[in-house]
Amino acid sequence: MxxxxxRLRIALLIGGLRGGTEHxxxxxxxxxxxxxxxxxxxxxxxxxxxxxxxxxxxxxxxxxxxxxxxxxxxxxxxxxxxxxxxxxxxxxxxxxxxxxxxxxxxxxxxxxxxxxxxxxxxxxxxxxxxxxxxxxxxxxxxxxxxxxxxxxxxxxxxxxxxxxxxxxxxxxxxxxxxxxxxxxxxxxxxxxxxxxxxxxxxxxxxxxxxxxxxxxxxxxxxxxxxxxxxxxxxxxxxxxxxxxxxxxxxxxxxxxxxxxxxRPATVRERGGLGWFAVAPGTPGGAIAARSLMYWLHDRRYLVNLLIIPVAAAIIVIPLLLAGIPLALVALIPVPFAALFLGWLPHNDLAYDSTAIWMHLASGVRGFSDRLGRLVPVLLIGIPLLAVAIPVAVLFHGRWAMLPAMAGVSICLFLSALGLSSVSSVVAPYAVSRPGESPFQQPQRTGAGGVVAQALVMVGAAVVSAPVLWWSWLALQGEIEFATRALWAGVAIGVTVLIVGIAVGALVFERRGSSVMEFAETT
Known part of the structure; x- marks a missing residue:
């Protein structure tokens, strides 16, 4: 036996090469x-x-x-x-x-x-x-x-x-x-x-x-x-x-x-559900699954993700050409990328277009809507920052700066997410409709879109100012401020995120008719 x-095991190994040229x-x-x-x-x-x-x-x-x-x-x-x-x-x-x-x-x-x-x-x-x-x-x-x-x-x-x-x-x-x-x-x-x-x-x-x-x-x-x-x-x-x-x-x-x-296999029954088969069976879980499908397949979301490496290159290249040492420049792209990651959902509601009626008609609570829409950004942002932060510190050369780097990045990321949760429902602005080219932006009659984008970024930077200051002191040699920057960054970021979700949820429930009117007219 x-x-x-x-012999059967060896045959299975060899059989793994069968199944067509592509396989x-x-x-x-x-x-x-x-x-x-x-x-x-x-x-x-x-x-x-x-x-x-x-x-x-x-x-x-x-x-x-x-x-x-x-x-x-x-x-x-x-x-x-x-x-x-x-x-x-x-x-x-x-x-x-x-x-x-x-x-x-x-x-x-x-x-x-x-x-x-x-x-x-x-x-x-x-x-x-x-x-x-x-x-x-x-x-x-x-x-x-x-x-x-x-x-x-x-x-x-x-x-x-x-x-x-x-x-x-x-x-x-x-x-x-x-x-x-x-x-x-x-x-x-x-x-x-x-x-x-x-x-x-x-x-x-x-x-x-x-x-x-x-x-x-x-x-x-x-x-x-x-x-x-x-x-x-x-x-x-x-x-x-x-x-x-x-x-x-x-x-x-x-x-x-x-x-x-x-046990009977249910792969065929659940195969078409994708992320809905993984997410919890709650309103927030359903919204998170739908948002994940959008982020992974909608070209408009994918183009937004491309902003991050482009923006990092725009910042890094001029600084290097200006003669600033690589050890210092290496610390800049990651916090900037964290800010942009948190900024991405600032107009997330507008990308739904008229599909937002499903949330409003089903009586979804504002908390479920706000939290569910942040899940894709969290699943993308956390691994990206977890990899980028130690790499940046490696190029910098001083591992003592790791806590400060993590504190700044976490604070900017979570703060921008919290402010985006408010911005996307308070000041949505027109974007390209589903199926249209992501580079085909509609004409806008006002400056509301520019203001909403700026407020999220500036607001995240303002609330992160103490963390940025302590990180700067750590960079100057007072390394004891690095740990303070880490814990302050986590505390401020989490606080702004929770408050932003709560405020955004309240506004979402009270402005349901205005949100639907915006979706129908843009």
């Missing part, structure tokens, strides 16, 4: 990108043979913990389907324990697992160069890879049992955003550190904590043997206990899958 399952091209391109990423990681690891042992421990534990967490969460959020689902072997009447063991071993024959194994072998070479015995490195690779494989198998089993009807590509997209928000800033920070000079104290404490958890114990064990053999017993025990626990859960999952009926 084991040989049959292994095969996508698969091949994906494999090439994955191989390139794995090669880059391996090269980066092998260059650490001259780094300190603490630095190697930090990189392997942090990276290994992130990979293990990814194997655990990706099937749950992304809706991955197990190609060797135990239910497919149910009619054969096989022993449950034997089937669970064979399927677990067959799972090692997968592209992600083989890629992880290659990276882990490179890590073992680095461990060996820092004094770890060969058996400790081999055991660390086996424990780490096996933990990832079993975590993925358990997650796919749980998904098949309980979460089948919540799978969608929209949830996969949200998972990608979470990865961007969490991993990219960490990767930028780690890449900027000078590992030859040691590991920062705060980072070393985080690594020590992760090394005592199921996520990082297996990856910490080899270096722990090199540093202090008696102290390596604890991470080894945790890693083995984790593997045993996952094995027991997997055995239980196989038994449950073989003794329960598969």
């Amino acid at each position: 084991a040989a049959y399952v292994l 095969a091209t996508r698969v091949i391109v994906g494999l090439i990108l994955l191989a390139g990423a794995a090669a880059a990681v391996c090269i980066g690891l092998l260059t650490m043979t001259d780094a300190s042992t603490d630095a190697v421990l930090a990189v392997t534990v942090l990276g290994g913990s992130a990979v293990t967490l990814g194997f655990l969460l990706a099937p749950l959020i992304g809706g991955a389907t197990d190609p060797l689902d135990p239910r497919r072997f149910g009619p054969l009447g096989l022993s449950r324990g034997r089937l669970a063991t064979v399927l677990a071993f067959a799972a090692f024959l997968s592209i992600p697992t083989l890629t992880l194994t290659a990276v882990a072998v490179c890590a073992s070479i680095v461990w060996r160069a820092h004094g770890a015995p060969w058996f400790a490195g081999a055991l660390g690779v086996i424990l780490g890879v096996a933990t990832c494989v079993l975590a993925a198998k358990v997650s796919m089993a749980v998904t098949s049992l309980f979460l089948r009807d919540r799978r969608s590509r929209e949830l996969s997209g949200l998972f990608v955003l979470v990865v961007l928000v969490v991993l990219v800033p960490i990767g930028v920070f780690l890449a900027s550190l000078r590992w030859t000079t040691g590991v920062p104290t705060q980072l070393a404490e985080a690594v020590s904590t992760l090394a005592m958890t199921p996520l990082g114990a297996a990856w910490a064990y080899p270096i722990s043997v090199a540093q202090a053999p008696p102290g390596a017993i604890v991470p080894l025990a945790i890693a083995v206990a984790t593997l045993v626990g996952l094995s027991l859960v997997w055995a239980w999952a196989v038994r449950r899958l073989l003794t329960t009926t598969e």
